[in-house]
Amino acid sequence: QLIINQSPAVVFLVRDEEGWPVEYITDNIRQFGYETSDFNSYNLKFTDIIHPDDLDSVVTEAYLKCQNSAAEFVQEYRIVSKLGEHRWTNVRTWVKRNREDTITHFQGIILDITERREAEEKLKESENFLRERVKELTCLYGLSKLFEKPGASIDEIIQGTLVLIPPAMQFPEVICTRIIFNEKEYKTVNFKETKWEITRKSKFDGKLIEIQVYYLEENLFLKEELSLIHEIVNRLKSIIEYKIILEELVRKEKLATIGTLIGSIGHELRNPLGVISNSVYFLNHKIKKKEEKVEKHLNILQKEVDKASKFISSLLDFIRIRTPSFKEGDINKAIENVVKELVIPENISLERNLDVELPRIQFDLSQMKQVFHNLILNAIQAMPDGGILEIQTLSREDFIYIRIKDSGIGISEGDFDKIFEPLFTTKVIGIGLGLTIVKDILEKHNGTVEAMGNIGGGTIFILKLPLKEGEL
Known part of the structure; x- marks a missing residue:
């Protein structure tokens, strides 16, 4: 008895009745704050010291073992100490039966394993932490490899980044992602907006890059995940910025x-x-x-x-494209003059939507007329069987926008990144300098030109010019 009381193992004997009344328990139950007298007259039953969240599973499992004729079984559950502390225990129980094979008592040994369980939990947390960090590092490494890939376009880099993000999250199977760059969207196949999302943005040279990550079902983002998305958007911005500068050089x-x-x-x-x-x-x-x-x-x-x-x-x-000679003028009038100079075939319908309140801006008239001439002529040549040519102007915030849209044969997706390069052409006739000249003139005006596919066929060119000379 003395040896048992001085050991960490608490021995108990309980009756198989409601609450498991305690018939015997050793003095070393004091390690949990209780005295043996607490269990006298069944004031405190054995189930009273089992953690409420564990109680149902402990009792259910015990009787399932008994139904399967188990003579003994081992369980791990929490005991609530007299001071209210939760202590993890390993409990080995023997089943006592009478001659009729009816269960009468449970006899067992309780060992406090709180320190072991806490160590296991810490180890598990450390393993999870390291696993998540490895996933994050793998993502950032993958982003670096995309950057190093020879000849990789900005489109390819963004698409690659889109694929890298979900596996780096805690629950990749319920993650979807969208990246927006320069008003163009890239989405994962399973993309869906939900209320569980994080968004990180970065801006350079008037271009906005935005990464949105959504959980498809309720989940909280880890602070490490928030930091990772922030790091990805900044790295992606740097990569794209470098690519643009390199391509321009x-x-x-x-x-x-x-x-x-x-x-x-x-x-x-x-x-x-x-x-x-x-x-x-x-x-x-x-x-x-x-x-x-x-x-x-x-x-x-x-x-x-x-x-x-x-x-x-x-x-x-x-x-001979010279430095522009800026004079205040009317963009709408410049467009109308170019339209009058060009011969538009009868099978092409011209639709003008020119903003009558478009502000006058500073620009080189002859150079901008050359821009409009090249783009409108390209649109006409893209519609040999006829179609619709739309020209639109509007002002928004600090810029004027000119939109030239055709319903012609269009440009293949893979060619959009190349059409402004010198000597690139998809025409049978021509040497591929028209759009290069357009881009060069727009840049000399601190403006931009962008091409995109038109839903239903054709191409849209969007020109952006600052309202004030020298701004972008």
Whole structure:
């Protein structure tokens, strides 16, 4: 008895009656704050010291074991000490039966395992913490690999980031994500807005990048998850910013090289073309009576010389884009003048939606007319079988927007990132400088140009110009 009372193991004997009345319990029950006298006259029953949240499962499990003819069983549950503390215990119980095989008593040993359980919980928490941090680091590492991928476009990087986010969250199976960049949305397949969400934003050069993460069912975001999304949006912003700067540097180097080449070729070609043109002129005046066949070929020759000269002039225009000469003017009027100068086929319906209250702004008239000419001509050429050409202007906040929309053959999704590059073209005729010139002029006006697909077919070009010169 002395050995038992000095050991951590509490021995008990309870009757199989309601509440499990205690017939015997060792003095070392004091480690839980109780005295053996507390259980005298059954004032305190054994079930009274079991934690209320554990009681039902403890009793149910005990009788299930008995139904399966178990002679003994082990359970782990909490005991409430006399001071109200919750102590985890390991309880080994033996079933006592009479000759009729009816359960009469439960006899057992209680061991306090609170320290072990707390250590296990801390270990489990540490493992979960480390597991979540590994997931987060994997996400950030994946983002770095996207950045390092040769030739990866901004679209590809954003799509890749979209895929990386859910696995980095605590419950990836009920996570969906949306990324918005420059008013374009990227979503996971299962995307759905809910009330359980976090949003992080970052802005640079007037461009907004926004990451939204939603739980599809009720969950709270960990503070580490909030920090991760904040880190992702900042890293993604830096990557996109770097990509834009790098692409612009490459583009400008390409433009400089092309400009030098065009200047040289233009000079070399104009001289022989001038000689050919003069020779045709001489022959036309020297030969008064020409055979029909000779006259036909001289006319063809002159037309081709004129076409080549015009082509060279357009090339030279590209390298002559000067610094804009800003004067206050009416954008609507500039558009109307270009429309009058162009021949719009009868099978194309022109719809104007020009804001009559559009503010006057500072711009170079000849350069902006060239921009509108290039874009409207492209729209016409994109609708060989006819269609609808829409031109819209409006002002919003500190900017004027010009929207040119066609219902033509459209641009393939993979080409949108390339259409403003020098020498890129999808046309049979043309060398791919028209949109490059448009972009260059807009940038010289501190504006932007963006192309996007039109629902139902066709293309939309959106031009953005500051109301005040020099602002963006």
